[in-house]
Amino acid sequence: MQGGIRMQNENNKLSHTNTPIVSSYLNDEGMESIIRIFLDEIPHRIADLQASFKSSSRDDFCKQVHQLKGAGGGYGFAEITLKAAGIEKKLRVPNAGWKEEIQKNMDEFITVLQRVYAGKNVSGHV
Amino acid sequence: MQAKTFRGTFKIMTEENPTPIVLAIDDSELIHHLLKTYLQGENLELHSATSCEDGFKKVMELNPDLILLDIDMTGMNGFELLEKLKAGTSTQNIPVILISALCESADREKGFDMGAFDFIAKPFDQLELKAGVRNALRMKMLEHKTQRDGLTGLWNQSYFKQRMIQEIAEARRHSRPLSLVVCDIDRFKKINDNFHHQFGDFVLEKIAKILLGGRTSDIVCRYAGDEFVLILPSTNIQQGYEVVERIRTAIAAVAWPDKPNLAVTASFGICDTASVGEEVTPETMFQAADSALYKAKESGRNNVRSSSNFFNILMQARTFWGTLKSWLKKIQFQQCLS
Numbered sequence: 001m002q003g004g005i006r007m008q009n010e011n012n013k014l015s016h017t018n019t020p021i022v023s024s025y026l027n028d029e030g031m032e033s034i035i036r037i038f039l040d041e042i043p044h045r046i047a048d049l050q051a052s053f054k055s056s057s058r059d060d061f062c063k064q065v066h067q068l069k070g071a072g073g074g075y076g077f078a079e080i081t082l083k084a085a086g087i088e089k090k091l092r093v094p095n096a097g098w099k100e101e102i103q104k105n106m107d108e109f110i111t112v113l114q115r116v117y118a119g120k121n122v123s124g125h126v
Numbered sequence: 127m128q129a130k131t132f133r134g135t136f137k138i139m140t141e142e143n144p145t146p147i148v149l150a151i152d153d154s155e156l157i158h159h160l161l162k163t164y165l166q167g168e169n170l171e172l173h174s175a176t177s178c179e180d181g182f183k184k185v186m187e188l189n190p191d192l193i194l195l196d197i198d199m200t201g202m203n204g205f206e207l208l209e210k211l212k213a214g215t216s217t218q219n220i221p222v223i224l225i226s227a228l229c230e231s232a233d234r235e236k237g238f239d240m241g242a243f244d245f246i247a248k249p250f251d252q253l254e255l256k257a258g259v260r261n262a263l264r265m266k267m268l269e270h271k272t273q274r275d276g277l278t279g280l281w282n283q284s285y286f287k288q289r290m291i292q293e294i295a296e297a298r299r300h301s302r303p304l305s306l307v308v309c310d311i312d313r314f315k316k317i318n319d320n321f322h323h324q325f326g327d328f329v330l331e332k333i334a335k336i337l338l339g340g341r342t343s344d345i346v347c348r349y350a351g352d353e354f355v356l357i358l359p360s361t362n363i364q365q366g367y368e369v370v371e372r373i374r375t376a377i378a379a380v381a382w383p384d385k386p387n388l389a390v391t392a393s394f395g396i397c398d399t400a401s402v403g404e405e406v407t408p409e410t411m412f413q414a415a416d417s418a419l420y421k422a423k424e425s426g427r428n429n430v431r432s433s434s435n436f437f438n439i440l441m442q443a444r445t446f447w448g449t450l451k452s453w454l455k456k457i458q459f460q461q462c463l464s
Contacts, residue, residue, distance in 0.1 A: 033163075034159045034160065037159060038159075068156075071154060071156035074160045074248065074250060081249050
């Protein structure tokens with residue numbers, strides 16, 4: 001297992017396409033099993049994020065975003081950390097209209113998570 | 127080699143006990159999975175807690191060698207737990223590495239000001255994490271080495287002085303008693319002269335083991351040469367006397383290999399916070415226990431004396447009554463035979 005979080009690599013470019021995103025630890029045998037667990041949980045995490053966003057549960061939403069920000073990069077998905085950090089930065093400013101403020105970021109974040117999930121079937125992840 | 131656990135508040139991590147305990151406190155299971163994977167292969171035992179409240183309980187149970195602590199958690203947060211750990215005498219020396227996605231310089235500064243050993247930003251990489259963990263554990267091991275007596279493995283005098291300050295503060299804060307015992311092996315010079323220093327060292331090691339065989343909460347230190355000290359938290363002079371009597375009896379009962387006629391005994395002086403007077407300091411407590419030890423030596427050795435004269439009279443009366451009872455039993459037994 002190699003150290004170092006690669007913020008970008010050939011398989012994990014910061015882009016707005018719908019191409020699957022794969023972990024920068026793709027060929028790392030030591031990471032394989034936990035990346036699989038992480039990927040399996042993504043649909044639930046998307047559902048939880050959308051639910052707390054929809055119900056305006058700001059604290060729950062913040063916590064979910066914060067956890068993904070802290071963990072995403074560690075699993076080799078730097079884009080998750082970057083997008084979550086962007087949302088968290090905006091949430092730090094008290095704002096009654098926070099949902100409108102971050103709607104665009106939220107959509108992008110969900111897209112990234114979906115692309116990460118779509119990378120599940122790329123050789124090496126399963 | 128089997129791991130050797132030393133008694134007292136801190137478990138020593140040495141060549142004999144090579145598996146340090148690391149406790150990770152983070153409310154994200156994702157992070158626990160990562161830590162487990164990143165640290166597998168490291169020579170450590172990893173435990174986890176998903177809240178600061180649960181984490182604190184585990185700290186008290188496990189007495190870990192290192193804590194990896196997240197900051198941003200619901201309920202008690204990481205800073206609050208860090209403050210609590212640094213305020214507790216039994217937890218303040220455990221190194222804490224803050225692992226957090228709060229990456230502002232102010233958060234780092236606050237953590238270091240509060241006594242954190244290191245700060246690792248999330249997302250972290252494996253090498254950074256390993257280096258941080260190894261560094262903290264290495265420092266902990268070095269600290270332990272400088273506070274341990276090389277021969278017996280007990281805490282040394284320097285640790286004793288530092289620990290007494292903490293225990294007195296703790297006793298005062300919680301209004302609970304604290305006893306101090308000074309123990310000196312009787313005629314140890316003669317043992318060394320007659321049987322050589324190698325055997326003398328063997329005697330010291332054996333007595334150290336007996337002293338450690340008492341209660342887990344007691345802190346046993348080698349003060350100097352053949353003199354030991356025991357800090358007995360939450361213990362008044364009467365309770366301390368019972369503890370010390372058991373130790374004294376155990377020492378006197380040791381059968382020394384190849385020396386059937388040898389009897390090694392020890393004398394003890396005990397005091398507690400109540401018997402010392404108004405000015406309770408490590409120095410006044412040591413002086414009181416040491417003076418009591420002199421009384422024990424003057425009274426014929428192999429006994430326990432306290433700083434309280436009244437208590438000494440009570441104990442002498444109790445010893446006298448015990449002796450009288452055993453004589454009466456013997457007489458009754460002899461009468462039955464005749």
